[in-house]
Amino acid sequence: MQPKREVSRENSKKLINKAKIKGKVAKELEFDHQLHGEKFYVTQIAVRRKNGVEDMVPVIFSEELSKSLSEKITEKMVEIEGDIRTYNNQNKNANRHLKLYLFANKVLFKEDCDDDNNNEIFLQGYLCKTPIYRRTGLSKRKITNLLIAVNRGDGKSSYIPCIAWGENAIRTGIMKIGDCIELKGRFQSRTYFKKNFSNPEDGEVKETYEISISDIDLVEE
Numbered sequence: 001m002q003p004k005r006e007v008s009r010e011n012s013k014k015l016i017n018k019a020k021i022k023g024k025v026a027k028e029l030e031f032d033h034q035l036h037g038e039k040f041y042v043t044q045i046a047v048r049r050k051n052g053v054e055d056m057v058p059v060i061f062s063e064e065l066s067k068s069l070s071e072k073i074t075e076k077m078v079e080i081e082g083d084i085r086t087y088n089n090q091n092k093n094a095n096r097h098l099k100l101y102l103f104a105n106k107v108l109f110k111e112d113c114d115d116d117n118n119n120e121i122f123l124q125g126y127l128c129k130t131p132i133y134r135r136t137g138l139s140k141r142k143i144t145n146l147l148i149a150v151n152r153g154d155g156k157s158s159y160i161p162c163i164a165w166g167e168n169a170i171r172t173g174i175m176k177i178g179d180c181i182e183l184k185g186r187f188q189s190r191t192y193f194k195k196n197f198s199n200p201e202d203g204e205v206k207e208t209y210e211i212s213i214s215d216i217d218l219v220e221e
Contacts, residue, residue, distance in 0.1 A: 016123070016124045016125075016150065016151055017083040017084055017122075017123055017124075017125075017150050017151065017152060017158075018081075018083065018120075018121070018122040018123075019080075019081065019082050019083055019084050019102050019120070019121050019122075019187065020079070020080070020081045020117075020119075020120050021045055021047050021057055021059075021079070021080050021102065021118060021119050021120075021187065022047065022077070022078070022079045022080075022110065022113035022114075022117075022118045022119075023045040023046050023047035023048065023054075023057070023077070023078065023113055023118060023119075024045065024046045024075060024076070024077055024078075024113070025043060025044075025045060025046075025073045025074050025075060025076050025077075025078055026043070026044040026045060026046045026056060026074070027043055027044050027074060028043065028072065028073065028074050029041040029042070029043050029061065029066055029069060029073070030042055030043070032060055038062065038063050038064075039063040040060050040061065040062060040063065041060065041061045041063070041066045042058060042059065042060050042061075042101070043058075043059055043061070043073070044056045044057065044058055044059070045057045045059055045078065045080065047118050047119045047187070048113070048118065049118075049119075055119065055186070055187060055188055055189045056189045056207070057101075057102055057119075057187045057189065057209075058099075058100070058101040058102070058209065059080055059082075059101065059102045059103075059104050060085075060101050060102070060103050060104065061104050061107075062104075065104060065105070065107065068107070069107065076109055077109065077110040077111065077112055077113050078107055078108065078109055078110060079107070079108045079110050079113070080102065080104050080106065080107050080108075081104070081105060081106040081107075082102050082103045082104040082105045082106070083102070083103055083105070083152055084100070084101075084102060084103075084121060084123065084150065084158060084160055084187070084211070085100075085101060085102075085103045085152060085158045086098050086099060086100050086101075086158040086159055086160060087099055087158075098159065098161065100160065100161065100209040100210070101209075102187065119186040119187055120184070120186065121183075121184065121185050121186060121187055121211050122182075122183075122184055123148065123150050123160065123162075123182070123183050123185075123211065124150070124180070124181070124182040124183075124219065125148040125149050125150035125151065125157075125160070125180070125181065126148065126149045126178060126179065126180055126181075127146060127147070127148060127149075127175055127176065127177055127178065127179045127181060128147055128148065128149040128159060128177060129146070129147040129177065130176075130177060131144050131145065131146050131172050131173050131174075131175055132144065132145045132146075133169060133170075133172075133173030141165065141166070142165065142166055142167075142169040142170060143163060143164070143165060143169050144163070144164045144168075144169040144170075144172045144173045145161065145162070145163055146161070146162045146163070146164065146172055146175075146213075147159055147160070147161055147162070148160050148162055148181065148183075160211060161209075161210040161211070162183065162185065162210060162211040162212075162213055163188070163210050163211070163212055163213065164213040164216065165212070165213075168213055168214075168215075168216055171216065172213070172216060175218070179218055180218070180219040181216060181217065181218055181219060182216070182217050182219050183211070183213050183215060183216040183217075184213070184214055184215040184216075185211045185212050185213040185214050185215070186211070186212050186214070187209065187211060187212075188209065188210055188211065188212040189207060189208070189209050190207070190208060190210075191205050191206065191207050191208075192205070192206055192208065193205055193206075194206045
C-alpha cells in the first residue's frame, strides 16, 4: 500500500461506515434499550476466523427489523449488513465505558457461512486521539491502538477503537490527531482478566471489542 493516496470525496462517502458479517446466532434477541419511543434488541453472532477462533460480535436490531426475526433464531446461520456504532454505557456503579456494536440494517438467513469474507469492516474517519504504539511482552509484536471518529448514517459520530499490527502498527504509530484515514478490517472480540486493585488475587474476566486493521491509508481531502 502507498503511504498516502488521493481518494475522491464521492468514493470516500461509499466507504465511510460499512460492515458485513456472516456467522451463527449465539443467543436469542434481548431487549437492549429504548430511544425516542423505539425499542432496540441485541444478540451476539459467532463469526469464525480461518484459524477456527470465533469472534463474538454484538449486533443491535431496530424494533422494525426485529419483527422479521420473531422466530427462534439461536444456532441459525445469518449474513448481516449494517454500520459500526458506539455509545457510552453507564453501569450500576456509575462507571462509563464505550460500547461497540454492529447496527443491523439488513439480515439474510444462510444455509452455511464459509470462511471467506465472513467479517469485513470498511471505515473512513478522523483520528481523534494520539496513537499508542507498543511492543508486546516476550513476542515483541508491534501494536498500535487508535481511536477514530466515524460518521454514521443518522448524522451522528461514533468513536471506534481500532488496533493495528506489524507494519501497519509502525505506520499508524506516527499518525497525528486530525488525520483522515480509510481502513479495512474485521470486528474482533477478546477476553482479558481485570484485577481488583484492593485484592490482586481477585478480579473478573471481561470481554472487549475493537476493529482489527488489515489495510489502512491516509486520505488526501
